[in-house]
Amino acid sequence: MTFDLFVLPFSIGLVYLLIVVVERFRHWYVMLPPAIKKELRHRILCRSTVNAIWEIIREGLLHKRLWQQNRLLGYMHMSFALGWFLLIVMGNLESRLYSQLHVNPPYYPIFLKFFVHDSHVLPFELTTIPGFFRFIMDFLLLFVLSGLVLALFKRSGSRWFGLHHTTKHNAVDRIALTSLWLIFPLRLLAESFTAGCFGGGGFLTNSLGRVLSAALPAEHLYYPFWWAYSFSLGVFFILLPYTRYMHIPAEIAYILLKHWGGPKITQTQSYYECGMQACSRCGVCLDYCQVACNGNSPSTAPAYFIRELRAGRAVKDITENCLLCGRCQDACPVGIGLVNLRLWARKQLTLQDRLLNCPAYPATAARTSVEVVWFAGCMTHLTPNTIKSVKQILQNSGIKYQWLDADGSICCGRPMLMTGREQEAMQLIESNRKAILDTGARILLTNCPICYKMFRDNYQLNIEIVHHADFILHLAKADKIKLPSLDQKLALHIPCELDRKSEAATALKTLVGRLKNNAQEIPMSELCCGGSLGSLGEYNSDTKQLCEAASKSITQDADVTTITACPLCKKTIDRHSKGPTKDIAEIVMETEK
Amino acid sequence: MKEFGFQKQKDRQTDLDQIDLSQIASVLQIVDSWKRCIGCGSCAAVCTAGQFSSFNPRRTQMLARQGCYSTLALEVAKCQLCGKCRLVCPRDVDTRKLMHELKQLQISLLP
Ligand code: SF4
Ligand code: SF4
Ligand code: SF4
Ligand code: SF4
Ligand code: SF4
Numbered sequence: 065m066t067f068d069l070f071v072l073p074f075s076i077g078l079v080y081l082l083i084v085v086v087e088r089f090r091h092w093y094v095m096l097p098p099a100i101k102k103e104l105r106h107r108i109l110c111r112s113t114v115n116a117i118w119e120i121i122r123e124g125l126l127h128k129r130l131w132q133q134n135r136l137l138g139y140m141h142m143s144f145a146l147g148w149f150l151l152i153v154m155g156n157l158e159s160r161l162y163s164q165l166h167v168n169p170p171y172y173p174i175f176l177k178f179f180v181h182d183s184h185v186l187p188f189e190l191t192t193i194p195g196f197f198r199f200i201m202d203f204l205l206l207f208v209l210s211g212l213v214l215a216l217f218k219r220s221g222s223r224w225f226g227l228h229h230t231t232k233h234n235a236v237d238r239i240a241l242t243s244l245w246l247i248f249p250l251r252l253l254a255e256s257f258t259a260g261c262f263g264g265g266g267f268l269t270n271s272l273g274r275v276l277s278a279a280l281p282a283e284h285l286y287y288p289f290w291w292a293y294s295f296s297l298g299v300f301f302i303l304l305p306y307t308r309y310m311h312i313p314a315e316i317a318y319i320l321l322k323h324w325g326g327p328k329i330t331q332t333q334s335y336y337e338c339g340m341q342a343c344s345r346c347g348v349c350l351d352y353c354q355v356a357c358n359g360n361s362p363s364t365a366p367a368y369f370i371r372e373l374r375a376g377r378a379v380k381d382i383t384e385n386c387l388l389c390g391r392c393q394d395a396c397p398v399g400i401g402l403v404n405l406r407l408w409a410r411k412q413l414t415l416q417d418r419l420l421n422c423p424a425y426p427a428t429a430a431r432t433s434v435e436v437v438w439f440a441g442c443m444t445h446l447t448p449n450t451i452k453s454v455k456q457i458l459q460n461s462g463i464k465y466q467w468l469d470a471d472g473s474i475c476c477g478r479p480m481l482m483t484g485r486e487q488e489a490m491q492l493i494e495s496n497r498k499a500i501l502d503t504g505a506r507i508l509l510t511n512c513p514i515c516y517k518m519f520r521d522n523y524q525l526n527i528e529i530v531h532h533a534d535f536i537l538h539l540a541k542a543d544k545i546k547l548p549s550l551d552q553k554l555a556l557h558i559p560c561e562l563d564r565k566s567e568a569a570t571a572l573k574t575l576v577g578r579l580k581n582n583a584q585e586i587p588m589s590e591l592c593c594g595g596s597l598g599s600l601g602e603y604n605s606d607t608k609q610l611c612e613a614a615s616k617s618i619t620q621d622a623d624v625t626t627i628t629a630c631p632l633c634k635k636t637i638d639r640h641s642k643g644p645t646k647d648i649a650e651i652v653m654e655t656e657k
Numbered sequence: 658m659k660e661f662g663f664q665k666q667k668d669r670q671t672d673l674d675q676i677d678l679s680q681i682a683s684v685l686q687i688v689d690s691w692k693r694c695i696g697c698g699s700c701a702a703v704c705t706a707g708q709f710s711s712f713n714p715r716r717t718q719m720l721a722r723q724g725c726y727s728t729l730a731l732e733v734a735k736c737q738l739c740g741k742c743r744l745v746c747p748r749d750v751d752t753r754k755l756m757h758e759l760k761q762l763q764i765s766l767l768p
Binding site for chain 2 (some may be wrong): 475485600632636
């Protein structure tokens with residue numbers, strides 16, 4: 065027997081799911097610009113494919129990054145993904161041995177125990193490991209069920225998982241979730257009742273079957289349970305494309321796009337749409353997002369922001385409140401480009417057709433063959449102490465430099481870019497870029513992390529870009545500057561625009577470590593000070609809460625000096641923390657005298 | 658008159674029947690802190706765009722309040738959204754957000 069009516073719900077669901085997923089994949093491919101399509105076709109036969117497949121196994125099945133984040137959560141996701149995947153693979157192998165056919169209908173392995181109640185040992189198995197498949201199939205089922213138990217615990221209280229927040233779902237999500245959760249218990253019961261009636265089954269289904277059939281009329285029950293099992297599978301498959309479970313196929317597509325699409329892929333519509341679908345709503349980002357944890361807007365966190373995007377709602381508040389601090393992006397186990405996704409959503413909300421009425425840039429000095437061009441940054445002009453210290457450092461070092469914005473400058477364009485106004489930012493970029501390159505310098509020194517990030521990511525200058533923290537460290541290493549050793553209590557605030565993993569951020573940490581004359585640990589915060597230009601939330605009301613939370617994480621006392629390396633951080637923290645706030649350059653120069 | 662070097666200026670008063678302040682009202686609703694502005698001009702003193710042009714955030718706000726839309730549209734386009742103004746405002750007005758919202762006003766405001 066190879067067919068029964070009850071396989072229909074599953075089969076219909078599966079066919080529908082395949083059609084929808086293939087259509088989505090096709091849509092993402094078609095939308096790519098021709099150049100990227102070419103790149104993609106070109107890379108299919110390269111190493112990229114091997115890397116992509118490895119990442120799919122590592123992240124899609126094993127969930128390595130999620131494990132690193134949170135072991136329980138990692139185990140839960142892995143047991144579902146890997147367990148289910150292996151059930152399918154092993155089920156296929158098993159059914160092949162039983163049926164002798166080369167091609168089985170897709171439902172056959174899924175419902176094998178209904179069609180074959182074979183209690184004898186297969187000749188093949190005798191020669192290998194007796195009862196291998198029966199054991200392994202039951203073991204895998206148990207593996208998935210253990211994940212399910214964890215999932216139930218997580219719903220009842222996320223604190224079990226060390227998470228402070230867990231995601232909330234809408235109605236369709238809940239129906240899909242219920243059908244997913246029912247699939248495996250129903251499979252267990254269907255197989256157990258069948259084993260209770262006809263024998264067979266492994267350590268789990270066989271023993272459960274015996275117990276159940278002793279108490280219940282198994283011969284009447286096993287058939288309805290196969291129906292229920294098939295039905296829950298069908299419902300889940302049909303709902304999958306419209307719920308967060310779309311992340312299962314989308315994550316695969318996202319990884320492939322990442323590996324095949326080349327560097328320009330991150331700017332394409334397909335990449336954004338696919339990334340948006342690839343979010344599993346695991347909730348890891350909720351605990352990292354300061355706006356969600358300490359601010360006024362919990363739904364700013366990517367998990368909810370993406371949920372709204374998927375529903376076709378570009379909500380202004382949550383699109384604009386994000387600080388673009390990137391903490392969520394560093395933590396996201398799927399590796400979604402969350403900052404760019406937010407910017408992309410902002411671009412949709414911003415009027416693009418009104419160009420910047422860009423004021424004339426001050427006439428630039430002629431080529432002076434200097435080594436270093438110093439661009440303090442417009443914000444740095446609001447912190448004259450930093451300017452003064454950097455100037456002294458430059459003078460003491462004896463390096464030939466040109467101060468490009470001694471009389472001020474236009475903005476680097478990053479604040480503009482962060483509001484979603486790409487074309488206007490381009491105007492500023494072009495102006496500054498020309499002025500910088502005209503000096504012919506080899507090194508560009510800047511004091512503002514916002515400029516630093518912008519110069520590195522968007523200017524394509526092909527000269528070395530250095531933040532003053534890095535610059536001072538280099539001078540200190542070359543013995544061109546003497547670092548003080550301090551007695552006072554210090555705390556370090558790393559500006560988020562410095563990019564937590566950049567050379568400048570590392571240099572800042574090293575430098576501050578060298579300032580201390582005793583071995584005392586310096587508390588450090590990588591939270592955003594709340595003043596980020598990435599946010600378009602109301603500056604002073606939101607900032608206060610965020611800043612207080614950030615400075616509380618490193619110090620509560622008034623006698624602690626907070627060190628930072630950003631004019632905006634300095635201004636913001638100074639306003640909301642108890643102790644004084646100083647730029648690293650000030651600290652170094654203050655004590656040198 | 659001519660002998661004294663005086664000239665009679667054209668009337669520059671806002672004609673309340675001619676302007677529609679509803680768009681400005683919606684901006685006021687989004688940027689609540691705007692209501693607190695006392696017109697001190699600190700924002701104008703530090704303005705990045707103002708250093709190289711006639712742009713002035715304080716004046717731009719006035720243009721908005723008075724419904725001088727055509728000048729407003731030209732002026733507000735000069736702001737670089739650098740955010741320095743909001744760091745110095747004694748009344749905690751989020752001037753940058755305000756400029757962002759004024760930039761967002763529908764294109765119908767353009768001359
Ligand atoms: S954005 Fe990333 S971390 Fe946040 S819920 Fe989605 S997958 Fe998880
Ligand atoms: S970038 Fe920062 S503020 Fe924005 S969602 Fe991520 S963690 Fe939250
Ligand atoms: S990033 Fe900041 S300091 Fe640098 S130019 Fe832009 S606004 Fe000015
Ligand atoms: S600094 Fe503040 S109070 Fe003063 S004019 Fe500007 S917005 Fe108004
Ligand atoms: S945000 Fe606009 S108005 Fe404010 S200082 Fe910068 S350029 Fe001037």
